[in-house]
Amino acid sequence: MNNAIIELQEVSKIYQNNPLAGVQSVSLSIPEGLVTVISGESGSGKSTLLKLISGLMSPDSGVVLYKNGPVMGPESRLIPGHDAMKTVAQDFNLNIYARVYDNIAGLLSNTNLKEKQQKTFEVMEFLKIDHLAQKRAVDLSGGEQQRVAIARAIITGPEVLLLDEPFSQVDSILKNELRADIKRMSRYLGITAILVSHDPLDGLSLADKMIVLKDGEVLEEGAPSDLYNAPGCLYTAQLLSNCNVLSSEDARELDIYTGKDTVAVYAEWVRLNRNDDSLTFTVKDCFFKGFYEEVLLERNGVKLRAINTGNFRYVKGQEVGVSIDRFVEF
Ligand SMILES: Nc1ncnc2c1ncn2[C@@H]1O[C@H](COP(=O)(O)OP(=O)(O)OP(=O)(O)O)[C@@H](O)[C@H]1O
Numbered sequence: 001m002n003n004a005i006i007e008l009q010e011v012s013k014i015y016q017n018n019p020l021a022g023v024q025s026v027s028l029s030i031p032e033g034l035v036t037v038i039s040g041e042s043g044s045g046k047s048t049l050l051k052l053i054s055g056l057m058s059p060d061s062g063v064v065l066y067k068n069g070p071v072m073g074p075e076s077r078l079i080p081g082h083d084a085m086k087t088v089a090q091d092f093n094l095n096i097y098a099r100v101y102d103n104i105a106g107l108l109s110n111t112n113l114k115e116k117q118q119k120t121f122e123v124m125e126f127l128k129i130d131h132l133a134q135k136r137a138v139d140l141s142g143g144e145q146q147r148v149a150i151a152r153a154i155i156t157g158p159e160v161l162l163l164d165e166p167f168s169q170v171d172s173i174l175k176n177e178l179r180a181d182i183k184r185m186s187r188y189l190g191i192t193a194i195l196v197s198h199d200p201l202d203g204l205s206l207a208d209k210m211i212v213l214k215d216g217e218v219l220e221e222g223a224p225s226d227l228y229n230a231p232g233c234l235y236t237a238q239l240l241s242n243c244n245v246l247s248s249e250d251a252r253e254l255d256i257y258t259g260k261d262t263v264a265v266y267a268e269w270v271r272l273n274r275n276d277d278s279l280t281f282t283v284k285d286c287f288f289k290g291f292y293e294e295v296l297l298e299r300n301g302v303k304l305r306a307i308n309t310g311n312f313r314y315v316k317g318q319e320v321g322v323s324i325d326r327f328v329e330f
Pocket residue numbers: 015016017018021022040041042043044045046047048049198
């Protein structure tokens with residue numbers, strides 16, 4: 001993994017009017033030039049963490065370092081926020097009645113007008129919004145506004161781009177495009193991107209590094225594939241995979257005997273077959289999902305979700321042999 005550009009050491013921030021909220025004793029590092037996704041359920045402290053990293057908020061204790069120097073909080077700066085970092089907030093912060101071009105170019109100085117125009121068009125082309133240059137921001141779709149907000153953030157050449165729930169306003173097709181844009185930006189412009197999202201897919205498909213946050217604390221961090229395949233805690237497994245969670249007692253129905261409390265079985269680890277040595281489950285329901293089918297199974301009161309990618313469909317009441325390829329225990 002690349003060198004750390006940002007480091008947090010034992011950073012805590014508790015809100016005066018909400019003492020149970022905020023972040024507690026967070027230590028982490030953000031690798032330079034890569035995409036880091038901070039994931040966690042709503043209220044886990046993701047936005048708070050983003051503000052602490054960028055200097056828009058000061059920690060109660062601990063330090064935030066950017067290239068080994070302290071990041072100053074808003075009380076120590078005329079314009080809050082570290083100069084090398086730009087945040088795209090959830091509300092985009094656009095001048096909605098101004099043209100797209102002016103929204104972006106307005107952030108550059110007027111000392112060289114030709115250069116200003118050239119740079120603005122370069123950034124608009126990079127984000128595929130050059131054809132919208134003369135439109136007012138208010139007349140754009142959510143996804144287009146999002147791109148303008150990102151253009152505004154990168155036009156001044158920040159080293160770090162922070163994005164707070166960047167895909168919340170867009171449909172799934174656009175989401176994939178924007179994910180690719182962010183990755184492209186990081187790769188081609190060398191920008192370090194930090195993104196917070198409650199959608200696990202953002203982390204899995206986009207992140208070089210993923211950080212899992214719960215109740216203001218970092219639970220674990222690592223490469224998305226490592227966290228997905230070998231989650232260190234149940235929260236991560238549930239966040240990333242919507243898995244089957246069974247008590248140790250229920251797990252015995254699946255021939256899984258564990259000394260731990262809980263077993264997690266991802267739906268794709270449930271193998272549906274007709275082997276004689278497999279366990280017999282009854283199909284309780286089937287959900288059409290396009291290229292696959294989600295099958296809800298039951299055996300002696302224990303329910304299990306599985307995935308059928310075969311070119312046939314199960315029917316309610318059908319008996320099916322089940323074996324478990326893998327499980328994780330907590
Ligand atoms: N200014 C504030 N004053 C008091 N409490 C706050 C403030 N801002 C956030 N909180 C609380 O701190 C906790 C963390 O909030 P934060 O916005 O950082 O979480 P989040 O993970 O980004 O949530 P979401 O995904 O819903 O945006 C929440 O319980 C929230 O209610």
